[in-house]
Amino acid sequence: MDLRLVPYRPVHSLSEKRLIFYCLFFSAFLCFLLADVYGAESTCYGTTSKGSLEHGVQLPGEGENFVAYSSFAITIGRTYVHTKVRDIIVDAYETLEKDMPVKVFKYGETGLKEGRRFRPHKTHQNGLSVDFIVPVMDRNGRSVHLPTNVFNKFGYSVEFDETGKYGDFRIDFEALAGHIYALHNAAQEHGVRIKRIIFDPKLQPSLFKTEYGPYVKDNIKFSRKRSWVRHDEHYHVDFEIPCK
Numbered sequence: 001m002d003l004r005l006v007p008y009r010p011v012h013s014l015s016e017k018r019l020i021f022y023c024l025f026f027s028a029f030l031c032f033l034l035a036d037v038y039g040a041e042s043t044c045y046g047t048t049s050k051g052s053l054e055h056g057v058q059l060p061g062e063g064e065n066f067v068a069y070s071s072f073a074i075t076i077g078r079t080y081v082h083t084k085v086r087d088i089i090v091d092a093y094e095t096l097e098k099d100m101p102v103k104v105f106k107y108g109e110t111g112l113k114e115g116r117r118f119r120p121h122k123t124h125q126n127g128l129s130v131d132f133i134v135p136v137m138d139r140n141g142r143s144v145h146l147p148t149n150v151f152n153k154f155g156y157s158v159e160f161d162e163t164g165k166y167g168d169f170r171i172d173f174e175a176l177a178g179h180i181y182a183l184h185n186a187a188q189e190h191g192v193r194i195k196r197i198i199f200d201p202k203l204q205p206s207l208f209k210t211e212y213g214p215y216v217k218d219n220i221k222f223s224r225k226r227s228w229v230r231h232d233e234h235y236h237v238d239f240e241i242p243c244k
């Protein structure tokens, strides 16, 4: 048996070590860059009526039970929000998939990537304001999307009567209250409060009569006066997140 020791030879030569070092360094740098671009938390500045947003993110264009009000609006960058707002909205829709599986939802205008003035809105400036198009039912009581297109100003020129009817559509107050309830719960899980919801005061009694109505009435601050535009075809939600 040959008992001579095998001469020591380093596993990696100097150039191999250097190569490994560069690979590791480059991977770490790439991860850092990707995290910066895709994973950064947003920062909001100022207020919803005078503010801006850093690292704003776009809401997903659609999901199992929701869609955006306009693919054109997505393209021109009108659906950006704070990362926490996005997470709350997506979580709420996921909850509704289980709790209200036959209902469908639609969101409206949110804001620009870097916030600031968002015409024609008076707020929506720092990623914390979101408009949701009212969930509606057709004449057969089926949950459907309110049509939103260039001919009805992407839904914003639709006028519901005081009972919540518009042509063959009527506001689905049960789904509306369920959505607000889900948003409130999702916000709490993310340590965020809902600052206020603006919705036509004349339609609010119908909302409060629903299954989730009493909870919604007790836990959410609703607008009491008519605002600068009638909020009948959409409800405006402001989230409360500390801003710089």
Ligand SMILES: [Zn+2]
Residues within 6 Å of the ligand: 121, 124, 129, 130, 131, 236, 237
């Ligand atoms: Zn709004």
